[in-house]
Amino acid sequence: MSGIYQRFAEVYSRGSYPEFSKWxxxxxxxxxxxxSLPQTGKLLDLACGExxxxxxMLLHGWQVxxxxxxxxxxxxxxKRLAQTGQTFRLIHEDMRNLAIQxxxxxxxxxxxxxxYLLELTDLENVFYRVxxxxxxxxxxxxxxxxxxxxxxxxxxxxxxxxxxxxxxxxIHIPSCNYERSEASLRIILFVRNSQTNQWxxxxxxxxxxAYPMDLIxxxxxxxxxxxxxxxxxxxxxxxxxxxxxxxWFIAQKPV
Ligand SMILES: C[S@@+](CC[C@H](N)C(=O)[O-])C[C@H]1O[C@@H](n2cnc3c(N)ncnc32)[C@H](O)[C@@H]1O
Numbered sequence: 001m002s003g004i005y006q007r008f009a010e011v012y013s014r015g016s017y018p019e020f021s022k023w024x025x026x027x028x029x030x031x032x033x034x035x036s037l038p039q040t041g042k043l044l045d046l047a048c049g050e051x052x053x054x055x056x057m058l059l060h061g062w063q064v065x066x067x068x069x070x071x072x073x074x075x076x077x078x079k080r081l082a083q084t085g086q087t088f089r090l091i092h093e094d095m096r097n098l099a100i101q102x103x104x105x106x107x108x109x110x111x112x113x114x115x116y117l118l119e120l121t122d123l124e125n126v127f128y129r130v131x132x133x134x135x136x137x138x139x140x141x142x143x144x145x146x147x148x149x150x151x152x153x154x155x156x157x158x159x160x161x162x163x164x165x166x167x168x169x170x171i172h173i174p175s176c177n178y179e180r181s182e183a184s185l186r187i188i189l190f191v192r193n194s195q196t197n198q199w200x201x202x203x204x205x206x207x208x209x210a211y212p213m214d215l216i217x218x219x220x221x222x223x224x225x226x227x228x229x230x231x232x233x234x235x236x237x238x239x240x241x242x243x244x245x246x247x248w249f250i251a252q253k254p255v
Contacts (some may be wrong), residue, residue: 004204005049009072011170011189013050015163021053021110027234034237035228035250037139041105044133046095046126047113051077058086067091067098096122098129105135109142112246115150115208118182120219123211128223134253140225141250147210149245150183151176167192182209213240213247225251
């Protein structure tokens with residue numbers, strides 16, 4: 001996992017990727033209301049990336065903290081959040097080392113960031129640390145790619161071009177390792193340097209692991225969470241199915 005989302009951070013922020021968590025931000029209030037979760041207070045966004053979700057929450061009165069292991073993503077988040085003129089906190093850390101107690105009303109982790117944890121023990125460790133970081137009644141919401149998502153959806157196009165314009169070409173080539181329940185994207189980037197006008201090329205390999213939904217739920221319950229729901233479609237708020245490419249967990253730290 002080391003070395004990813006560094007040089008890629010700028011490409012990420014120029015693409016449509018930040019739209020994902022902006023979309024989640026717009027749907028969040030109705031979810032918090034539906035599941036009687038805190039609707040304001042202190043938020044921790046794990047793997048916050050370049051901060052699009054945090055920005056929305058900050059502007060809507062939340063006290064926000066973002067954590068990410070990529071310094072390059074955090075630099076973009078810092079710039080984005082500073083423009084609001086409001087106070088915020090960013091932590092440069094691996095989420096596996098989160099060590100904050102009883103502080104937050106809400107912890108979130110969006111855009112399949114938890115799939116980057118390639119060992120079940122790491123996923124459970126993060127769940128345990130999030131549980132500790134939450135206040136009683138606090139909510140933990142996140143999405144993950146499912147087995148179907150990684151092994152069917154990701155593989156549907158042997159080559160995918162998320163960004164193609166006169167200054168950039170981003171190529172994704174998927175592959176899978178069924179034995180390890182892992183899928184990888186080989187991301188090949190060609191970016192024109194705006195100062196020299198020269199093209200630069202580099203690559204990143206992004207590997208994600210899929211966990212069965214029941215195992216994710218069992219891992220949450222093992223550390224003490226109550227799972228309120230698992231959705232397959234956030235817009236419709238409909239339950240996750242075996243053929244859902246993404247699952248949305250809504251969990252709470254009970255009294
Ligand atoms: C797909 S991006 C999502 C960013 C943001 N949540 C969003 O919705 O745009 C994945 C992010 O997870 C971060 N990440 C991956 N593994 C991490 C870890 N173990 N600890 C902290 N951040 C991690 C990466 O640095 C990257 O910013």
